[in-house]
Amino acid sequence: MATVAEALQIAVGFQRAGRLDEARGVYLRILEVDPRNAHALHLLGLIERRQGRREKALELIRAALGIAPDMADASCNLGSTLSELGQVDAAAAAHRRAILIDPGLEGAYSALAFLLGGRGGPRDWETAAVAFRRVLRLTPGRADAYHDLGIALRQNGAVEAAQASQRNALILQPDFADAQANLGNIRLELGDPSDALTCFRRGLLIRPGQGNTLYNQGNAQHAAGLADAAVDSYAGAARAGVALALTRLADVLTDLGREAEAEQVLRLALTRPGSDVPGAIDMLSALLVRQGRFDEARRFFADYRYPHAADPNTFRIECLTAVAESWLAAGEVDRAVEVLAGIHGHGSRFFTVKSIAGLQQVLARQGRRLERPANPDPAAPRICSSTLATHGRFAHNVLEYVLLRLYAEKFGYRLETPDWVGGYYFDLDDPRPSGGLKPMHFARRILNDLVTGRRDDPRPDVDILSPLFLFDHREEWRERVQSWLRPRPEWLPHVDPVMQALKARGNTVVALHIRRGDFVWFRYTITETAWYVDWLKALWPTLDRPVLYIATDDPATIADFAAFAPVSLTDVAQPWTGLEFLQDFHVLMNADVLGVSAQSGYSQLAALLNRNARLFVEPDAAARRIRPYSPWTAPSGTP
Structure with a gap:
């Protein structure tokens, strides 16, 4: 009769050979004899997981760890099972526990890195890169690990290091199609569409017809001005199952003046699973509006339902x-205004249309409207950003605008912009887009390098596509930027009364921004109110008749500041319905002491534009405290 150890060896042999039912039978017999055999529990759990019974697998692996908590491989497999069940935080903790038990367990590092990369939170890519580097130290020469490290590095903004990592992958495995494609994307981001196209062609030679590579090749062709070739690539990607290519295809067809075909493609995108449905809605709406088909647009979108969603x-x-x-x-x-009244959403286009409608309504009631100029000389060097109002909301759009205008002014280009909230709210006179410009994808790094002098190869006559991001807040730009971004006089009757009411209550306006909402969902750093309370306790006695104003998307946080008699918008002024964010912003922009919310572009932008404050403070999440900072010497920290 076999011993338990011998039976385990037999079961493992069955399991490795794929004879899972036979292996299960042996494990169950072992557990009849030795119910606390951790190895049998763990390995039986792996069989349950492989056969799709993950809850049972979880129960067995946890039982094994309850008996033998230092089984590193069991902890790693627990993490993988939890990940498959959607319990991401618990999965990450299990993988980290496995690494603590066995720092040489390569599988735990790989699993943790993939888990964090899939989650994609603001700090997850950095940790994923660390884990992939550990994998490479433990198992050098793995092309796949260099490739995955390159993806993590690029997502974390380390583009040059990402490029080196993808090149290492290709040295080790020259026929690595995904590494060629990802290297192509990096070359495109670094402003070299020609080299990017070479990478994509190589990838397609290795794996012909690969949808994602065709899609990315289309991006590079579009950026290089090869619109007809881009049409072919996007169409090929769509045929290969990359539904996201449909909106890109429609965009190029529109640029080519083939609007009837673009409309057909957009209507198709609205029926396909996996397509960019919000983008297709926005683009089809713009096309119908541009053609004056207002009634048709209203009928279509009033009735439209996405056919692949459980929720109508x-x-x-x-x-x-x-x-x-x-x-x-x-x-x-x-x-x-009536259509969107009472509706709350976080989409960029929703925010733009609702806010512009509200601002236009104010002007209409005064018998006025905002007239935007045309470009008087579209043949002169110019740039545009037709996507300015399509990524992010108020602060993100304004910071994109700042980067674009710094670039335009440095190189003597005229900046054209679409209708956007900042263009209405601030006293700007940029002309409308004149059209006819080739797109510039992945432009944020290139533009930052150009405005800071790290490179000197400017590109006029391009449509610079979002998302953009201003990396540095240089003191030398302060006066210019603050001079651009001043509210139009028309809006002051709606925003000034808030500051006037605060000044009537005290001599020192202390304004804090506490952001929750989407920061909780997207796992951004949360500013704890306790940090600000502790800071205020020390500061408050030093101020001349202070009054505390809280701007927040979570009114429940205001009670945490009860000791300082806080007020918010509804306590001091009539809310500007639908545009309350502008009233809060005006206070933040004019406060005497300003505290920003961690990683919030909204309050950081207000700090950049604030000419009055004698003290700016920000959260130090690592130290769990509040610290002074200077907005115009700090790098950007917005997500």
Whole structure:
């Protein structure tokens, strides 16, 4: 009769040979004899997991660890099972526990890195890169690990290091198609579409017809001005199952003046699983509005339902935004406001249309409208950003604008912009887009390098596509930027009364921004109110008749500051319905002491524009405290 150890060896042999039912039978017999055999429990759990019974697998692996908590491989497999069940934080903790038990367990590092990369939070890519580097130290020469490290590095902003990592992968495995494609994306981001195209062609020679590579090749061709070739690549990608290529295809067709074909493609995208449905809604709405087909647009979007969603109201806000946009374009401002009244959303286009409708309504009631100029000389060097209002909301758009204008002014180009909230709110006079410019993808690094002098190869006559990001806040730019971004006089009756009411209450306005909302969902750093309370306890006695103003998307946090008699917008002024964020922003922009929220572009932008404050402070999340900072010498920290 076999011993337990011998039976384990037999079961493991069955398991490795794929004879899972036979292996299960042996493990169960072992557990009849030795119910606390941790190895049998763990390995039986792996069989359950492989056969899709993950909850049972979880139970068995946890039982094994309860008996033998220092089984590193069991902890690693626990993490993988938890990950498959969607319990990401618990999975990461299990993988980290495995690494603590056995720092040489390569599988735990790999699993942790993939888990964090898949989650994609703001700090996860950095940790994933560390884990992939550890994998390479333990198992040098792995092309796949260099490739995955390159992806993590690029996502974390280390583009040059990412490029080196992908090149290492290709040295080790020259026929690595994914590494060629990812190297191509990096070359495109670094401003070399020609070299990017070479990489994509090599990738397609290795793996012909690969959809994602065709999609990325289309991006490079579009950026290089090869619009007809881009049409072919995007169409090929769509045929290969990359539904995201449909909106890109429609974009190029529109640039080529083939709007009827673009419309067909967009309507197809609205029926395909995996497509960019919000983007297709926005683009089809813009096309119909541009052609004056307002009634048709309203009928279509009022009735549209995405056929692949369980919830029939999926994309309802996007559709209502399109309906409102058609009313706005037809000059029916009140109807546009009515459509979006009482609706709360986080989409960029929703924010733009709702806010512009509200601002236009104010002007309309005064018998006025904002007239935007045309470019008087579109043949002169110019740049545009047709996507300025399509990524992020108020602060993100404004910071994109700052980068674009710094670039335009440095090289003597005229900047054209679409309708966007900052263009309405601030006293700007940029002309509308004149059209006819080739797109510039992945431009944020290139533009930052150009405005800071790290490179000197400017590109005029391009449509610079979002997302963009201003990396540095240089003191030398302060006066210029603050001179650009001043509210139009028309809006002061709506925003000034808030500051006037605060000044009537005290001599020193202390304004804090506490952001929650989407920061919780997207795992950004959360500013703890306790940090600000502790800081205020020391500061408060030193101030001359201070009054505390809290700007927040989570009113429940205001009670945490009860000791300082805090006030918010509704305590001091009539809210500007739908545009309350501008009233809060005006206070932050004019406060005497300003505390920003961690990683929030909204309050950081207010700090950049604030000419009055004698003290700026920010959270130090690592130290769990509040510290002074200077907005115009600090690098950008917005997500």
